[in-house]
Amino acid sequence: MELTISIVTGFMILGALYAIHAKDLLSSVIACAIVGYSLVICFLLLKAPDLAIVQIVVDTITLIIMVAVVINSSREESYSKLDTQGYVSAITGILIIVILLYFFIVSIQTLDILGKSSLRMAKYYIEGAAQKTGSANLVTGVVFDFRGYDTMGEAIVLVTAVLGVLTILRLKGKK
Amino acid sequence: MNPLIPLFVVTPLAGAFLIMITGRFLKEFDKYLTSLILLFLVIISFYSLSTTGENLSIYKVGGWEPIDKVPIGIYMVMDGFNAIIVCIINLIGFLSALYSISYIKRYTAGNYFYALFCLMIGGMNGVVLSGDLFNIFVFLEISVISSYALVAFGVEKNELEASFKYQVLGGLASFLILFGIGFVYWKTKTLNIADIKEVFSNGYDKTYYLFVQILILSGFGLKAAIIPFHAWLPDAHSSAPSPISAMLSGVFIKAVGIYVILRLFFNMFVVSEGMAILITTMGTLSMVIGVFLAIGQWDIKRLLAYHSISQMGYVVLSVGIGMILISRGSKPEVAALAIVGGIFHLINHAAFKGLLFLNAGAIEYTTGTRNLKEMGGLARSMPVTSATSFIASMSISGVPPFNGFFSKLIIIIAAIMAKFYLLAALAVVVSIITLASFLKFQRYAFYNKSDTIDNDNKKFKEVPFPMAFSMIVLSILCVLLSLLAIPDVRHTILTPAVNILMDQLKYTSTIIGQ
């Protein structure tokens, strides 16, 4: 199980590296979408069908939006040699990454390993949740009933984004 | 169960949607609705502040009672500390909304502005009143996304660039926070802040704990623009429309940044000396570097934005001193004094920085420029703006008898009593440099009369009444807030806030117990 997930994640890492180094922006965007589709496989392996459905559709829509932005542009990342600032930021980036990775590996040693997770809050969501919320799908029960307040917030985030998009796309800001 | 608590979130959000639906049919409705909603929120927030005191009231959303002392629903919590923050948010919000009635006439699509404004207020109230880690993230996103859109409201080149920078760094911060939340959940299997503390009190791994703290500190530090994470602030705060700058600088970085850091580091994590020293260092750096970056600015709003970094540094510094003392377990009364100074300065900063940004907006509204070199001699044509900005400038530079003096004094006294002489000296020096910087602002904007501009001065008029009213109220507030320095007043308002932070067990035991 863990091995399968790791292999899929490895492919995701390769896709991500390609996405951030590709010269053509369209291939970069598509590679990013492929990373998202691989996430769907991971979700299915991890027994999360709700997430798989949402992720596959949301990823498609993200891809459509990104392609709509990129398709009518020059598409080439204007490649120029790394200048001093580029070197500095690359070195800083790699340094931060190495430190964080080391730190991460040390700090997760005492935590639950994959698949041996215990429950505290969610125990009460599973025990008799069908009776508490009346919903057979526990995720829907959690999303709309136990944490319905979060879901209201989330719906509002989406509306805020729509409002933001409409605001930013006005042609004239000042009269 | 305090039934008032959800009103703080639901009212502005419902108002935003009413504005969105009716905005196209009823033209003048949106501005008055926004002001009315905020007036209502101001009233109930001051009512809550007066009734809360030392109490801690909880609202269980959905009515899910805890089972075996494990909270299973989302809790909204109101205590002495966040009651103060809610008051600041809604008061500054109300005055900014009044100010926008005249100011925003120059922009198109006013109904979008008011809808986003209400969403931002609702999001901030949600963040501050939440007792649940993931809920904080969701409401943070509401307020942050609406602020992205509001920063770009002018849709000119500068605004769009500032908004892009803000969105990239804000997105980075959001994912760091989300990763941190996942990390916390991995260990504790719960999301309620009090319950997380309960689980951590049964023991934890040191490295893990440090890593979580660093993830969360860097995430919320990016939102609060503490130095090294300050890069987005000057652009974003100076590009937004002025009432929004006042909201962002006066309230936003406190509500979603400093407040959450304080809440999580005092009431969720156990205060440790290493993190306390790190936070103090970041605060000191913000204080010093922010003011030096501010000196060279000629754009009024950029100058004010850099001063925001510097003044937030004071707050973080003094709270950090308090944390160091708490972690050492020595001198609890000095630690309390340091935290009082921090919270006091936070309140004061909301008043005077909000006022300064409104002044800058008034100057820009009248003269059409933000460059200090191009203005001058405005004192005669704009008496209200001139007088109020004088009060605010003196207040931010710590001149008695205005409020900034007392909070800085408390911070410096606390630093001296805690034997951090260097930090106290730095605080004094930074205060003097701030004074110099604001004298420059006063001189160039209001008094320096150059011949070329003098002839045009006739056409400059004082700003309309709603804008002047907001500025006058805030300047009165700047003077009145110094009353908080009186021990009795301080004891009724600030001490409950400090107690809830200082007392490591009260927050958890009260919430778990109810």
Next chain:
Amino acid sequence: MIAYVMCFILFLVGLYGVITRRNLVKIAVSLSIMEISTFLFFALIGFIDGGVAPIVDPADPARVYVDPLPQALVLTAIVIGLATTAMLMTIIIRLYRKYGTFDIREIKNLRG
């Protein structure tokens, strides 16, 4: 543990992209990758060996379910991620129409 480490490496790849790339679309793509890794991280936390998807079957009460809470959180976070991506892409298309380029170095205020 290896799955978690791989997941964190994916996060760091995204972080590296945000730090080093000089192209607006590439930065958005990097943020998107960070987002994806965070979702994967939450899903990994909630997994339990031998668990089934959290759909209650009244006929079989003795089943072990995976943790539904992280899944609910990811469901919320996915939609929030969509919202932020949409905002970012809107700004990018607006900047492109103003400047005719995606390169940060040619856009005045973003150089730093």
Next chain:
Amino acid sequence: MTIIVKKTTQLIAGMVFMYGIYVIVHGHLTPGGGFAGGVIIAGSLILVTLAYGGDFLKLVKEETRTTIVESLATILVITIAVSGLLFGTKIFFNNFLPKGIVGHLVSAGVLPLYNIFVGTEVAASIFIIFLSLIIFKEESPK
């Protein structure tokens, strides 16, 4: 697009739309729910728009109507949330309707209603984001 694409899209989009409605309505019984279904519905609308091209629709009018639809849907969500406060014992977000039998289509109190409202809201929001991005035509600098 060619006539083949248009005709095929007509057939497929209807089915995708129906599937979205199915996912929303059965959200409390099977995987999926308001979000998944809403995004699927938006996907079917986007499919039609892509096949027929942006100019086929008179888009400017459509945009305003969608804003109102999603605002109404969100305000209905809030209304249900607050009506818990009125019907129930002063609790915001209370599931105040009878729960029914687990596994039946009409069960789980207000959850199906939430699913429907959130589905409408998500579909409208995503469609409007898409529409406003393709409507936006500002002249690029020469």
